[in-house]
Every structure is written in C-alpha cells, then in structure tokens.
Amino acid sequence: MPEEPRTERGRRTRERIVAAAAGLVERQGVEATSLDQVLAEARASKSQLYHYFADKQALVRAVIAWQTTTIMDGIAEHLAAIDSWTDLDAWFDALVAHQQALDCRIGCPIGSLAAELADTDEPARQDLARSFDAWAAQLRTVLDRLRDRGLIRADTDTATLAQSTLAAIQGGLLLAKTTRDPQRLRATLTAAGGYLRSLAPPP
Amino acid sequence: MPEEPRTERGRRTRERIVAAAAGLVERQGVEATSLDQVLAEARASKSQLYHYFADKQALVRAVIAWQTTTIMDGIAEHLAAIDSWTDLDAWFDALVAHQQALDCRIGCPIGSLAAELADTDEPARQDLARSFDAWAAQLRTVLDRLRDRGLIRADTDTATLAQSTLAAIQGGLLLAKTTRDPQRLRATLTAAGGYLRSLAPPP
CATH class of the missing domain: 1.10.357.10 (Tetracycline Repressor, domain 2)
Structure with a gap:
C-alpha cells in the first residue's frame, strides 16, 4: 500500500517525483506522459514511485x-x-x-x-x-x-x-x-x- | 498520397471518418484516441483512412x-x-x-x-x-x-x-x-x- 513519507529524505523523493510529473504534464498533457518518463525526469526508481503512489491516477492527483x-x-x-x-x-x-x-x-x-x-x-x-x-x-x-x-x-x-x-x-x-x-x-x-x-x- | 474525395460516396466516407474522430476526441481527447478506435467507430477500413489522411495529425486537423x-x-x-x-x-x-x-x-x-x-x-x-x-x-x-x-x-x-x-x-x-x-x-x-x-x- 502506498504511504506518506516518514522521513525528510522520503519527503524530498516524493516531492521530486511530483514536481517532475507536474513539469511533464504541463508541457505534454497527462495522457502523453508515461510513468517511465516521470522516473527518468525525477531520477527515481519504480519502487520509490510505487512506495508513494498506487498508480498514475494517484500521481496525477498529487500533481x-x-x-x-x-x-x-x-x-x-x-x-x-x-x-x-x-x-x-x-x-x-x-x-x-x-x-x-x-x-x-x-x-x-x-x-x-x-x-x-x-x-x-x-x-x-x-x-x-x-x-x-x-x-x-x-x-x-x-x-x-x-x-x-x-x-x-x-x-x-x-x-x-x-x-x-x-x-x-x-x-x-x-x-x-x-x-x-x-x-x-x-x-x-x-x-x-x-x-x-x-x-x-x-x- | 492522401487526396480529396472525388465521388459523392468518397465524400461521405471521409465525412464519416472525421465525424467519428471528432466524437471520440470530444469525449477522451486526442492523445487517448487511437486510429483503430476511429476506424471501429466509423466502420471504415485502414486503406479508406489512409486514402484521405496521411497520418493522425492530418486527421486531427480535419477534426x-x-x-x-x-x-x-x-x-x-x-x-x-x-x-x-x-x-x-x-x-x-x-x-x-x-x-x-x-x-x-x-x-x-x-x-x-x-x-x-x-x-x-x-x-x-x-x-x-x-x-x-x-x-x-x-x-x-x-x-x-x-x-x-x-x-x-x-x-x-x-x-x-x-x-x-x-x-x-x-x-x-x-x-x-x-x-x-x-x-x-x-x-x-x-x-x-x-x-x-x-x-x-x-x-
């Protein structure tokens, strides 16, 4: 189950993922933005992403x-x-x-x-x-x-x-x-x- | 090369493809709309589509x-x-x-x-x-x-x-x-x- 960050480093990782997603979505829209693009842009791993967000829809709501x-x-x-x-x-x-x-x-x-x-x-x-x-x-x-x-x-x-x-x-x-x-x-x-x-x- | 319809039936086919694409795009956006969905909705074949439109972008401009x-x-x-x-x-x-x-x-x-x-x-x-x-x-x-x-x-x-x-x-x-x-x-x-x-x- 995805959870809220419990450490300062966790908070920064989550923030980096959301900010990267926000930038991509701003430039190209939600549908055209893949989770792989978000990970590359945020320099985050898939496990970090799914630690904080259940799916793309959850990430979009965070955006x-x-x-x-x-x-x-x-x-x-x-x-x-x-x-x-x-x-x-x-x-x-x-x-x-x-x-x-x-x-x-x-x-x-x-x-x-x-x-x-x-x-x-x-x-x-x-x-x-x-x-x-x-x-x-x-x-x-x-x-x-x-x-x-x-x-x-x-x-x-x-x-x-x-x-x-x-x-x-x-x-x-x-x-x-x-x-x-x-x-x-x-x-x-x-x-x-x-x-x-x-x-x-x-x- | 795509071309303009030369017969009345051709004109109707092109119109049916564009109207189907317009409806799908209206409901779900351009990025989420595939050419296969357009063909199914318009009851048209791939060769009919490419007869009138070079690619998805050309179809979007027609929409x-x-x-x-x-x-x-x-x-x-x-x-x-x-x-x-x-x-x-x-x-x-x-x-x-x-x-x-x-x-x-x-x-x-x-x-x-x-x-x-x-x-x-x-x-x-x-x-x-x-x-x-x-x-x-x-x-x-x-x-x-x-x-x-x-x-x-x-x-x-x-x-x-x-x-x-x-x-x-x-x-x-x-x-x-x-x-x-x-x-x-x-x-x-x-x-x-x-x-x-x-x-x-x-x-």
Whole structure:
C-alpha cells in the first residue's frame, strides 16, 4: 500500500517525483506522459514511485494538489496587496507580463488539466473543481476588500463575481496560449476590470 | 498520397471518418484516441483512412476544421438575430441551456483541443488560433451592429471586445465543465454582458 513519507529524505523523493510529473504534464498533457518518463525526469526508481503512489491516477492527483499550492502561493502576496483599482491593474499587468515571459506557453496548468481530465477522470475532476473554488475564494477576499473600501456597491454578490473573474482569467490564458499573443489575455483582463469598475456605487 | 474525395460516396466516407474522430476526441481527447478506435467507430477500413489522411495529425486537423464549421453553423443563426440587449441575453440563455442539457460535459470542443494541442502540435495550434479568430470575427459583427444601433459607444474597439467576450465564454465553459455547474457559465456571461452594457453612450 502506498504511504506518506516518514522521513525528510522520503519527503524530498516524493516531492521530486511530483514536481517532475507536474513539469511533464504541463508541457505534454497527462495522457502523453508515461510513468517511465516521470522516473527518468525525477531520477527515481519504480519502487520509490510505487512506495508513494498506487498508480498514475494517484500521481496525477498529487500533481493537481502540487499545482494548486504552487499557484496559490504565487498569487497570495499579489492578492493580499490589492486595495485599489490601481493595485488590481498592477496584478493584471503582472499576469500578462508572466505569460509574455513564457512566450504564452503552458497557460494555466490547472486549466489545462481541467480541460483534459474533466470528462475522463472523475476524482481528478473533483480535485480540479475544488482547486478552482480555492482560487475563486482567494479572489473573493480581494473583491470583499474593494467592496469594504466603497469601490464596489455594498449589495454586490462577490462570490459570483469571483467566479466570473476567474473564468475571464482562464479564458484569456487559453486564447493567449492558442494564439501566442499576450494581448488576448490583456483584452480579457481589461474587460473583467471594466466590469468590476461598472459596479462602483453611484457618486 | 492522401487526396480529396472525388465521388459523392468518397465524400461521405471521409465525412464519416472525421465525424467519428471528432466524437471520440470530444469525449477522451486526442492523445487517448487511437486510429483503430476511429476506424471501429466509423466502420471504415485502414486503406479508406489512409486514402484521405496521411497520418493522425492530418486527421486531427480535419477534426478541427469539422468542429469549427459545426460551431460556426450552430451559432450563425443566433448571432444574426442579435439586435438588442434582450437578443444578446437570449443567446447567452441558449448557451447555458445547451450546457445544462449536456450535463456540462465536453464544454467547447475547440477550447478543449486548444488546451491539449497548443503546446505540442504547432500546425494544429495555428488552425485553432484561426478557429478562435473566425469565432471572434462573428462576434464582432454582432458588436458592430449593437454599436451601429447606438447601444455601445461609437469609439468602442469592437475587435478587442470580441476577443474578451470569446475569452469569457471559453472560461465560463471550462469552469462549468470542471464543476458540472452551468451557473459558472451563467455568472461569466452576466459579467461579459454587464461589461458590454457599461460601454453604452452617456445618456
């Protein structure tokens, strides 16, 4: 039976396997990624792999958790700093600059996993739905703050607004990745930000 | 060398192969779809397949073209009828109802193909980018009409607005597919429509 690592070295081995799998899946998708590729990339043995993961599906779920944590950690500081429209625009600028730096490859790893797995791997789909919900919850705390500052009307449903903002980000990333044009993401974020601003209380 | 069908029966055989491949790819993705599965589903022989397609990649490009035509044909009538905010809302309602009827499976076939292939199949990526551009061009004609009717400010950049609207639809479909909740798409379309309305000329 697979188990959690009990030593620091074990923890590092497991982490190395998951990170290697995440990188391969990011570049080529789940279906095209073999366990042998993961082992080669992680410099791990088959027995090490099966010590921590029952099968490929279990490894994929670990990849989803790893990507979710990586993304949440990456945006946490940015989101915590948003206290005005200018701050929001600065975060959007950072998202566009990040895609530009990547030549618009990869897009959102969670979005790509969701597109590939939602209809074929039900446990993964549920993990990915929770991942999107965690992201939306982070966005909602930002929107609540903007509402508390009086920038957005007091009666705004920030939970729904967080969902639509997340969807805009995902759609913008997908279009940018497909066209290799970061301006697609830029256009989408401008529209998402414009909609938020349209919810300002009447002067 | 593969060739175009020269007879009506040949055209039907090619069409049957592409439609079968499109259905399989929709449900399980490109990588997980084998040519043998396509042949079984299409009730076609290997020689028929290779008569029309050099390899799997050529078949995938035919699937992209097939899905693009199917989607464009499916929305053309709806889009041509949009002449007011009420008409736009009716189209958005139809999009949500369609996803609900599908139990939010599949999402957008072009979006799923883009997520899977953009980083691994460059000719497919270019086809998919053109497919998104064709879709955005259709949306733009609607936005131009709303602008000509005075519903949107005369100085609005409708090309960029079409991109952001398409991205919102794509993101909403992805979130709905992942959570199996059509309200994610609803929230996204409400935001996209709200942004368009915020571009109304000052009274």
